[in-house]
Amino acid sequence: MSLASSEPQVRVRAPGKINVFLEVGCRQSDGYHQLATAFQAVSLYEDVVATHADGFTLAVEGTVDVSGVPVDDRNLALRAARLLAAETGYAGGVHLDVFKEVPVAGGMGGGSADAAAALVACDALWGTRVGQAELHRLAAQLGADVPFALKGGTAIGTGRGDELSPALARGRFDWVLVVNEEGLSTPDVYGALDRHRERHRLDIAPTRAVPEVDAGVLQALRAGDAAMLAETLRNDLQVAALGLRPDLAETLELGESSGALAGLVSGSGPTVAFLAASPEDAAELRDVLDAAGRDVLLAHGPVRGARIVG
Numbered sequence: 001m002s003l004a005s006s007e008p009q010v011r012v013r014a015p016g017k018i019n020v021f022l023e024v025g026c027r028q029s030d031g032y033h034q035l036a037t038a039f040q041a042v043s044l045y046e047d048v049v050a051t052h053a054d055g056f057t058l059a060v061e062g063t064v065d066v067s068g069v070p071v072d073d074r075n076l077a078l079r080a081a082r083l084l085a086a087e088t089g090y091a092g093g094v095h096l097d098v099f100k101e102v103p104v105a106g107g108m109g110g111g112s113a114d115a116a117a118a119l120v121a122c123d124a125l126w127g128t129r130v131g132q133a134e135l136h137r138l139a140a141q142l143g144a145d146v147p148f149a150l151k152g153g154t155a156i157g158t159g160r161g162d163e164l165s166p167a168l169a170r171g172r173f174d175w176v177l178v179v180n181e182e183g184l185s186t187p188d189v190y191g192a193l194d195r196h197r198e199r200h201r202l203d204i205a206p207t208r209a210v211p212e213v214d215a216g217v218l219q220a221l222r223a224g225d226a227a228m229l230a231e232t233l234r235n236d237l238q239v240a241a242l243g244l245r246p247d248l249a250e251t252l253e254l255g256e257s258s259g260a261l262a263g264l265v266s267g268s269g270p271t272v273a274f275l276a277a278s279p280e281d282a283a284e285l286r287d288v289l290d291a292a293g294r295d296v297l298l299a300h301g302p303v304r305g306a307r308i309v310g
Helices: 078-088 110-126 133-140 145-151 188-199 217-222 224-232 238-244 247-254 279-292
Strands: 007-028 033-053 057-060 095-100 156-157 163-166 172-179 262-265 272-276 297-301 308-310
Touching: 007 110, 007 145, 007 188, 033 057, 033 110, 033 145, 033 172, 033 217, 033 272, 033 308, 057 078, 078 095, 095 110, 110 145, 110 156, 110 308, 133 247, 163 279, 172 224, 172 247, 172 279, 188 224, 217 224, 224 272, 224 308, 238 247, 238 262, 238 297, 247 262, 247 279, 272 279, 272 308, 279 297
Parallel strands: 057 095
Antiparallel strands: 007 033, 007 308, 033 095, 033 156, 033 297, 156 163, 172 272, 172 297, 262 272
16 A cells, blocks of 8 residues: 655654653563553653655664664664554655654663654655554554653553553653663663562562552642652662662762752663752752763653654
8 A cells, every 4th residue: 555645754753751650560471571650751852754765764863872773673663664564554665864862771762752753754654544543552562662652741551561541740840860871771670670579589578460550649740749749759670770780879869969859760771860849940950960970961741742743
């Protein structure tokens, strides 16, 4: 099938994310873990420009280091384009130009945002018009965080994180993000968590078979109360990330002693996210961390999911 639109190219913008709460269940027989997470989309964006082509190609640049980003079929955006073409019978191809703001391998879902943006961009460029439900189904095949990058805003994720339900969130939450050039592998972090739990199984509480997002998180989001949310931030992967990267503990301590309401490792790390009380407090904390030699970004949430932009 070839229903290509008359537009020469389509640009789509998708956000990075912070897991403000992440409870990780036991490892399942298939190697995956059940999750309960509260996602917040934040104002660091990935732009994907889709242009008609005979084959499937990709180029990457950005404001962050992209030297480790693959440009072959290991790239999630390219896999997303191929998946949509296969599912719809589209006979042509696409060239994708990816512009990255989200730290690479930083635990903020940049690759997932690329995939979500590629799905939306190719669907519009090719005129396949599969609809939101089908885009969500395809997104879930690509990775647990891809459906949320489509949706944006604030949401609760269960299952592998891809079963989404909306969460009411009022107001604005301001984040100060300390990024690292040396990324962390998500599978490595989950593996480290499993080993940590096995070593300390007699000392820590049993892991819930079915994880749940704490009610206090939902209450804080509904209230738009940053101080209340700070009290409920949680990331079960943090202990594993700190085990692999002990230097992150010093960054957490520095931020929390310099005005942050609270801090946590974002997702599988190594990005460290600090919640601030206001945009002004966030700017002050950024200056302190910058003076201490950290690589710092400011962001706020929640923001919209993948969308076509001019």
